[in-house]
Amino acid sequence: MVLKVFFPSCCSSADSGLLIGRWIPEQNSAIILAVVHFPFIPFQVKQYLSEVQKVSQIETVVLGTWCNNKQEKEESLGKFLDDLSTIFSHEPWLQISKEKGSKFWNCHTLSRQAGTPKEDQIILIYYDQRKTMLSRLHPPETSLDNQPGVITAPDASKLAAVFDTVARNEVLFLTDRYDEGPIKLSHWQSEGVEASIIVELAKQASVPVCMLLTCLLSLVSGLCRSRILKFWPLSFIWSKLSTCEQVGYRLEHLRFVFSNQKAENHTQFMRKANIFVSLLLDMALGIMLLSWLYRKNRIGQLAEALIPVADHVARELQDLLQWLMGVPAGLKMNRALDQVLGRFFLYHIHLWISYIHLLSPFIEMILWYVGLSACLGLTVVLSILSDIIALLTFHIYCFYVYGARLYCLKIYGLSSLWRLFRGKKWNVLRQRVDSCSYDLDQLFIGTLLFTILLFLLPTTALYYLVFTLLRLLVVFVQGLIHLLVDLIDSLPFYSIGLRLCRSYRLAAGVKFRVLEQEVGRPLRLLMQIP
Amino acid sequence: MEEPRNFSDIDGGHLALQRRCYSPSCREFCLSCPRLSLRSLTAATCSVWLAAYGLFALCQNSMVLSAAIFITLLGLLGYLHFVKIDQETLLIIGSLGIQMTSSYASGKESTTFIEMGKVKDVVINEAIYMQKVIYYLCILLKDPVEPQGVSQVVPVFQSAKPRLDCLIEVYRSCQEILAHQEVTSASS
Numbered sequence: 001m002v003l004k005v006f007f008p009s010c011c012s013s014a015d016s017g018l019l020i021g022r023w024i025p026e027q028n029s030a031i032i033l034a035v036v037h038f039p040f041i042p043f044q045v046k047q048y049l050s051e052v053q054k055v056s057q058i059e060t061v062v063l064g065t066w067c068n069n070k071q072e073k074e075e076s077l078g079k080f081l082d083d084l085s086t087i088f089s090h091e092p093w094l095q096i097s098k099e100k101g102s103k104f105w106n107c108h109t110l111s112r113q114a115g116t117p118k119e120d121q122i123i124l125i126y127y128d129q130r131k132t133m134l135s136r137l138h139p140p141e142t143s144l145d146n147q148p149g150v151i152t153a154p155d156a157s158k159l160a161a162v163f164d165t166v167a168r169n170e171v172l173f174l175t176d177r178y179d180e181g182p183i184k185l186s187h188w189q190s191e192g193v194e195a196s197i198i199v200e201l202a203k204q205a206s207v208p209v210c211m212l213l214t215c216l217l218s219l220v221s222g223l224c225r226s227r228i229l230k231f232w233p234l235s236f237i238w239s240k241l242s243t244c245e246q247v248g249y250r251l252e253h254l255r256f257v258f259s260n261q262k263a264e265n266h267t268q269f270m271r272k273a274n275i276f277v278s279l280l281l282d283m284a285l286g287i288m289l290l291s292w293l294y295r296k297n298r299i300g301q302l303a304e305a306l307i308p309v310a311d312h313v314a315r316e317l318q319d320l321l322q323w324l325m326g327v328p329a330g331l332k333m334n335r336a337l338d339q340v341l342g343r344f345f346l347y348h349i350h351l352w353i354s355y356i357h358l359l360s361p362f363i364e365m366i367l368w369y370v371g372l373s374a375c376l377g378l379t380v381v382l383s384i385l386s387d388i389i390a391l392l393t394f395h396i397y398c399f400y401v402y403g404a405r406l407y408c409l410k411i412y413g414l415s416s417l418w419r420l421f422r423g424k425k426w427n428v429l430r431q432r433v434d435s436c437s438y439d440l441d442q443l444f445i446g447t448l449l450f451t452i453l454l455f456l457l458p459t460t461a462l463y464y465l466v467f468t469l470l471r472l473l474v475v476f477v478q479g480l481i482h483l484l485v486d487l488i489d490s491l492p493f494y495s496i497g498l499r500l501c502r503s504y505r506l507a508a509g510v511k512f513r514v515l516e517q518e519v520g521r522p523l524r525l526l527m528q529i530p
Numbered sequence: 531m532e533e534p535r536n537f538s539d540i541d542g543g544h545l546a547l548q549r550r551c552y553s554p555s556c557r558e559f560c561l562s563c564p565r566l567s568l569r570s571l572t573a574a575t576c577s578v579w580l581a582a583y584g585l586f587a588l589c590q591n592s593m594v595l596s597a598a599i600f601i602t603l604l605g606l607l608g609y610l611h612f613v614k615i616d617q618e619t620l621l622i623i624g625s626l627g628i629q630m631t632s633s634y635a636s637g638k639e640s641t642t643f644i645e646m647g648k649v650k651d652v653v654i655n656e657a658i659y660m661q662k663v664i665y666y667l668c669i670l671l672k673d674p675v676e677p678q679g680v681s682q683v684v685p686v687f688q689s690a691k692p693r694l695d696c697l698i699e700v701y702r703s704c705q706e707i708l709a710h711q712e713v714t715s716a717s718s
Contacts (some may be wrong), residue, residue: 001714002555002625092659121555123626145586158645185588512621512629523553525623530641 002121003109004029005094005160006527008129011066014100014186018084019063019094020172021050022165024096027158030063030094031165033129033172034187041089048183056168085110104521105309122522124510129188131167132530133173135507158509213258221251246383246485247376253279273494282377282488289381290374298373298493303364307356310392314353316396321345324466333459341406342465345399352395379485386481393474407464410453417450504529534562537696540664545692545701552685555707556625559700561690562617566610566635576650577603615689622704624711628652628669630686640685648709650680652696652704665694668699 006021006029014035021032028233029417036045045062052060065084085093093110108168109173173189238244263269294298325342327333374381390397419425420443440448507529515524536547543564550558582598614635619631627645634640650670657664667686673679688699 002711004626121553123553123556123623125626295645507643509643510625511643512559512626514621516558517552523556523623525626 001028001124004123004125005096005107005522006125006127007096007127008032008033008034008188008339009285009526010129010188010190011186012126014066014068014190016067016069016116017065017437018045018088018313019066019096020060021064022058022060023090024161027163029158031162032063033060033166033169035186036062038186045183046088052169053223055171058165058168060169060172062088062092063090064096067095069096069097069099099145102526104518108520115252123525125446125524125525126515126529127162127166127527128529129166131504132163133170133188134167134502135163135504135529144233156469177516210258210260214255214260217251217255217258221255222250224248237453241387242382242482243383246379248284250279250377250379251491262332270492270495274492277494277497278491279377282379283375285378285488286374286376286381289378290371293371293374299368302366303367306363308362310356311353313393314349317349318346320466321349323363324463327510328462331458331462333458333462337456337459341459345402348398379488382481382485389474389478389481396467396470396474399467403464403467407460410457410460414450414453414457417446420446421450436497534555537692539563539691540662540693545696546689547692547696548622549699549703549708555710557622557703557707559620560617561619561687561692561696561702563615565616566614571606575602578605609637610634611638618687618688618690620700620704620709625714626709632683634690644669644671644684649708652701652708654694654701664691665697666691666699 004027005391011034015035015498016035017035018040020034020036021030023030031051049060049062093112095106095108099105099106106125107124109122168461173187179381255278257272263272321342324333325338370384373384416426419433420438423435423438426432426434427434495506509530511528511530512526513526515526518522532549534548536666537545537547539545545564546562548560548562550560552558577596578601582594586592586594586619611634615632617633619629619633621631623629623646625646627643628649629641629643630642631639648671650672652667652669654665655668657666666688669684669686670680671684673681673683
């Protein structure tokens with residue numbers, strides 16, 4: 001039977017001692033987590049292991065002995081190590097030893113159950129303990145059964161068990177061989193305990209900050225939901241403005257990130273981290289934009305440029321209408337209808353320009369205050385920009401509505417009169433077309449109206465087409481801006497950054513490399529996280 | 531360690547198979563694909579540059595020539611890094627799993643590891659590809675829902691495409707290890 005031993009590469013240079021870790025009998029594999037150095041009292045080791053077991057809920061036991069012969073072979077140490085197997089009984093008992101100057105290790109198992117000790121085939125797999133601890137390789141499904149730490153299903157991934165074991169035993173890595181305690185351990189922290197002051201400070205400060213922010217946010221959202229803002233005209237306006245929607249969406253995000261509960265599982269943690277990084281990026285970009293905008297009187301320049309642009313657009317529209325009123329693209333329009341529609345729209349444009357000119361002295365001030373909202377984030381500024389475009393091209397929207405309504409009425413009229421032409425009628429009760437006998441005068445007037453509407457169709461259709469295309473253009477521009485806003489909102493920047501900088505934390509698989517072999521020694525493999 | 535043996539792939543190119551036996555339950559098969567031939571490289575470069583020169587003669591803009599050089603260089607680098615596979619390796623470790631590595635001409639390596647618990651069997655399949663019938667070695671994965679079913683078929687040596695004689699060698703060795711592993715897992 002093949003025995004797999006997972007050995008942390010950081011313990012290769014550790015002094016002799018006891019091996020502690022986890023034994024998985026179903027997979028015949030031993031995962032070594034740390035080495036306990038001499039001198040130790042067996043009773044204290046057992047006590048410590050039971051404490052660790054309580055915290056991590058994984059059976060951590062003494063698996064065997066590790067002998068690092070830095071000097072010449074010591075016979076007495078060998079005898080002592082053999083005696084240890086009687087104190088800490090474990091089946092099978094591992095004995096790993098390393099000679100000075102030799103790359104290849106000796107690995108034996110002692111089995112007391114069978115009469116003859118059969119020599120199992122042993123595979124030694126070295127793994128990087130720190131990277132294995134930090135990566136998340138398909139954690140076993142503990143939601144299916146309520147016993148954490150028990151691998152029940154036979155199809156649970158074997159390697160996931162290794163990763164899970166190392167990740168759960170973080171408490172084991174807190175004590176070190178340099179600590180003043182009864183137990184002296186060697187593991188990946190032995191080269192120097194790795195911790196970051198900033199991370200620790202952030203952890204300490206996070207709880208009161210979260211509480212404060214939660215209170216503030218609940219106040220703000222309570223204000224937003226108050227009854228005053230729910231009356232009919234205001235609620236209609238709020239629903240149409242994309243800025244309000246974006247601000248509401250960001251408030252939701254803030255509440256989710258700064259809520260008082262810790263993330264339950266890894267997916268929620270990643271979601272929180274992604275939203276947090278997205279918020280930070282948003283605000284950073286917004287503040288950069290703010291600092292660029294408020295220098296060298298750019299707001300004033302923008303305000304000055306706005307009125308001529310609006311004038312230019314209005315003039316272009318007037319030219320377009322004049323063209324439609326003449327002979328557009330060689331088509332012959334109905335002169336009377338053409339003139340009526342054209343003059344109606346021209347008057348509309350004239351009204352619109354007057355309003356814009358009325359508003360012109362205030363534009364700079366409005367822009368200045370609106371630009372301050374950039375500190376809330378770039379997405380808010382982009383939503384405001386989209387709203388401003390919508391407001392400035394309101395006349396195009398109106399033209400589109402008029403053109404569409406006229407066209408719609410015409411089509412309804414035409415279809416109804418066409419049915420009359422053929423002697424049929426739309427039955428509203430039965431929701432279908434029925435035959436109907438009309439009187440002669442009904443038929444006469446119906447046919448007359450049908451002819452009139454039919455011959456006026458090209459004119460209306462052309463106006464409808466032109467204004468729909470204009471409206472589509474505006475919608476397209478607004479759509480691009482909204483796409484950018486959605487991109488900033490929902491792109492998982494944290495995951496992307498993690499994959500680029502610390503790719504072992506989002507491991508998708510492992511990679512094995514076969515190290516130098518010697519006949520008669522166990523097979524040596526190196527497990528890497530690409 | 532054995533010396534490499536010569537086989538050929540389905541297009542007639544030259545392949546070299548090297549078998550390494552690390553332990554009774556661990557074997558590695560290394561297939562080296564034919565290298566990038568100078569003829570095809572020269573042909574591609576010449577055609578691109580002739581086209582660029584033709585365009586230059588038409589529009590008299592020297593940017594076309596520099597653009598052609600740029601495109602050739604980038605294209606070659608991209609081809610070496612993303613397309614041209616130099617060597618394909620299959621490492622089978624009894625009771626751990628099967629690992630497939632492809633190393634590209636630029637040195638990049640892409641690895642896939644499949645655990646032994648998911649592997650149902652290793653078989654040689656036939657495929658009808660346009661007018662040819664080709665053989666390929668593939669790994670069958672177990673279906674977690676249905677114990678007798680196959681959830682996925684993973685082909686091995688996809689860019690080397692060796693012929694049947696080479697595949698039979700690899701197949702025999704893999705079956706030895708899988709059978710040995712079945713025996714030991716049944717006895718435990």
